[in-house]
Amino acid sequence: MNIIKENYTEEDKICIATKIKNISKERIKEEYQELKTIGINANQKSERCRVGNNIVDYFSFVKRLETKGKYNVNYFDFIVNIEEFEKKKFIKNMLNYYEREKNKKNTKNKFIVLKEIYNICISAINIIRPLVYMEIYTKYNQNEKCEKPKCILDFCAGWGGAVVAASALNIPKYIGIEINIELYEPYNKLCSFLKEEGSKTQVEMYFEDALKTDYSKLEYDFVFTSPPYYFIQKYKNNVLYKDKKDMNNNFYIPLFRETHKYLQKGGYYILNINKEIYENVCIPLLGVANDIFTYKKSKRQNNYNEMVYMWVR
Numbered sequence: 001m002n003i004i005k006e007n008y009t010e011e012d013k014i015c016i017a018t019k020i021k022n023i024s025k026e027r028i029k030e031e032y033q034e035l036k037t038i039g040i041n042a043n044q045k046s047e048r049c050r051v052g053n054n055i056v057d058y059f060s061f062v063k064r065l066e067t068k069g070k071y072n073v074n075y076f077d078f079i080v081n082i083e084e085f086e087k088k089k090f091i092k093n094m095l096n097y098y099e100r101e102k103n104k105k106n107t108k109n110k111f112i113v114l115k116e117i118y119n120i121c122i123s124a125i126n127i128i129r130p131l132v133y134m135e136i137y138t139k140y141n142q143n144e145k146c147e148k149p150k151c152i153l154d155f156c157a158g159w160g161g162a163v164v165a166a167s168a169l170n171i172p173k174y175i176g177i178e179i180n181i182e183l184y185e186p187y188n189k190l191c192s193f194l195k196e197e198g199s200k201t202q203v204e205m206y207f208e209d210a211l212k213t214d215y216s217k218l219e220y221d222f223v224f225t226s227p228p229y230y231f232i233q234k235y236k237n238n239v240l241y242k243d244k245k246d247m248n249n250n251f252y253i254p255l256f257r258e259t260h261k262y263l264q265k266g267g268y269y270i271l272n273i274n275k276e277i278y279e280n281v282c283i284p285l286l287g288v289a290n291d292i293f294t295y296k297k298s299k300r301q302n303n304y305n306e307m308v309y310m311w312v313r
C-alpha cells in the first residue's frame, strides 16, 4: 500500500479531534465532581458508565489519535490515505454500510464515521476508564478511611485515567512514569485542572523510560499498571523489540522485577496483562497470582485474553 504520511499541524489535529469529541470544560468539571461522589462505590457502577472518560479525552484524545495501530497507521494517516484504504474490500464495505444504513440520516460527521471505521478495521486505542482505576484502587480496602493505597506507582501511565481516579479518591500520592514525552503537556494541563478542582493528591510524573527509574528511591504501597502487550499498538517514543523473547528479557522481566522489589511489604502488585505475559513472565518471576479477575468490559478490540493479576508483596 502506498501510504502518504499525514502532515497536519497541531491546530488541524485539535480541530479534527474536536469534531469527533466536542467536550466542554463545564462537562469535565461536572464529571470530576460525579467521580468524587461515587468514591469507593465505583464497583457498583455498570460497565456502561463512562463518567470521567471525558476528562481523559479532553486532555489526551489528540495523542491517542496519533497512536499507530495495524498497518502502522494512526487515525490521521488513515483519513489522509482513505482512497488507498478504500481499495481494501472490508473497508469499502464498511464505508458503504455507514452510508446506506448506519449513518443514512447523516447524524454523524465524516470524522466520526471514519473514527468508528478506524476502530473496527484498524485498531481501537482504548483507555482504561477512571471508574475502573477507582474500583481497582479500592478493591482490597473497602472501608471509609481507605488507609491503603497511600502511594500508587503506575510505571506505564498512559492517557491519564489513573491520575484522575487517584485524585477523585483523594489518595495521598500518585507516581506515574511514561516514556511518551508527548504526553508531558497533556499531563501538565490535566494536573492543573485537578488542582483547580481541589485535589489534594500529590502527583509525581516522570517522563522517562521506566526501565531506567531508580525504584529504591520511591516509596509506594500499591502498583497498578497496564503495560503495552507485545506489538499490538505502537505508542509514540516506545522502544521496538526484536521479538517476544527479546521483549520478555529486556522489558517485562527487568521492569516487573524492579518495581516489585521495592513495593512495600504487604502492598499490592497489580498488572493488567494478557495470559501469555502472565504465563511466560509473571509466574516464573512472581509466582502464581493471589487473585485474578477481569475488570468490567476489559476486552480491547481483539480478544486476546486480557486479565488483571494481583500479588501481595
Ligand SMILES: C[S@@+](CC[C@H](N)C(=O)[O-])C[C@H]1O[C@@H](n2cnc3c(N)ncnc32)[C@H](O)[C@@H]1O
Pocket (backbone or CB within 6 Å): 126, 127, 128, 129, 155, 156, 157, 158, 159, 160, 161, 162, 177, 178, 179, 180, 208, 209, 210, 211, 225, 226, 227, 228, 229, 235, 236, 238, 239
Ligand atoms: C497500554 S498503554 C497504558 C494505557 C493506560 N492503561 C490507560 O488506559 O491510559 C501502555 C503505556 O506504556 C507506555 N510505555 C511503554 N514503554 C514504556 C517504558 N519503557 N517506560 C514507561 N512507559 C512506557 C506507553 O507509552 C503507553 O502509554
